[in-house]
Amino acid sequence: MVATPTCTMAPSTPRKSLRIGVIMEEIQLSDIVGIDIFGNLSHAFYIKAIGLDPSVATYEPQTLDIEWFYIASTLDPTFATPSVHFVPTVTYDTCPRDLDIVIMGGPWPDHRPAPADRFFKEAWASTRVWMTVCTGSMWLASSGVLDGHRCTTNRMTLNHAKAAIPGVDWVDRRWVVDAKPYDGEGEGELWTAGGAGAGIDMIAQYCIKNFGDKFVHAFSLDGLEFRPDAVHGQFYTKPT
Template identity: 55%
Template sequence: MSPKTLRIGVLLELVQLSDIMGIDLFGNLSASYLNQVLPLDPKFGVFTPHAMNIEFFYIASSLEPATTTPPNASLPNSIGGFRFLPNVTYDDCPRDLDIILIGGPLPTHRPEAADRFMKEAWGKTRVWMTTCIGSLWLASTGLLEGKKVTTNKEFLPVARAGFPGTEWVYQRWVVDEKPYEGGDGKGELWTAGGAGAGIDMIARYCLDNFDKEFVNIMALEGLEFNPGGQAGQFYPVKEGERRVIV
């Protein structure tokens, strides 16, 4: 049986929009989504016992419309044309969530409130996930010292030079333990490479933690994701080599 409630925080201010698309997988496992699907095909009712009440916390510096990528090419010096409406600020967001996902922000995006939030929530939220250079954002807080993690493979040399106390691994995603003050399991740190690796990482997390048939039917087959196929946890080429897609 899946847990009946799940609270997910998403740091997506000034991030690559594709980095956080994995939250759609969680969304497809929600009771609200299932209830929308049932009128189309009642057969999905067999998954009702597994559907969860999911609350998303879209976190930013203020509650004003915030910017992500892609940029708006029609505006000079624009850093983003797509805007989302945050529902909580770094200062006001609960620290004891179930999952926190960090997308890859612009390298200059390091607001003090975000730094403070990550440090205060680090031990209180059991599962942390990063995609792309979101791990560099988290590493800038000092929280990844001694941890085994990854980032976008193109930025591994930068990560190793900037944060030598962290073990940066050439993998599509990496799982390590992290401190956790709660009593409902061990802390988990999931870090991924580029956006596609991040989606596959979240798919694997869902398969490992929720009913597999429910995840496959509701979240993976419909969106045509395949985390166990050619897009598994490891790159098909050695570090420094490039895979040519034709």
């Protein structure tokens, strides 16, 4: 008697997981709009989208499991412009230090809470990717972790940044990518952007680079009608 062979199905590839921290305290809301690009790549968004368009099922293996950490000084409703209040999910003291990505907008220079400074220093080398938008780079630089790094900031405050924090190599670009220390596997990355529009384009380019052009356009950029390559690139077209 010949045994009937059994059929063994290959296990599916696990979805990529990301833990993303977002620092929104005392910033302009448009600074962190780009997080929606990540959000549209999530499996949670896919579950909603497939109900509207079954053809997106082909992208299911590429979707991401994302855990979000919204960070501020306290868990009380926290201010962002224009008169928006959001509810943080963690504080600077309770947020994990070993996130995959931290994204931060830029407050005025008088907003420098000590717990935030401590978080920057403690999480800097244990978080692989750090992104800043607008004057967020100046806030991060005030902690000292950006000394020696090439960065940019809002173009209107670039000269002020050069004078106030000369240890950073400030450059006039829409966004800049530099290496950073990282204690885990892989290379640490520092992404700094100018104003909010540059920040959206920067995050779009990061996602295209890491998650695939077709997937990112089909699931996120096209639906949001963001066009990071249509007009602007990494460099300004007009001098200051």
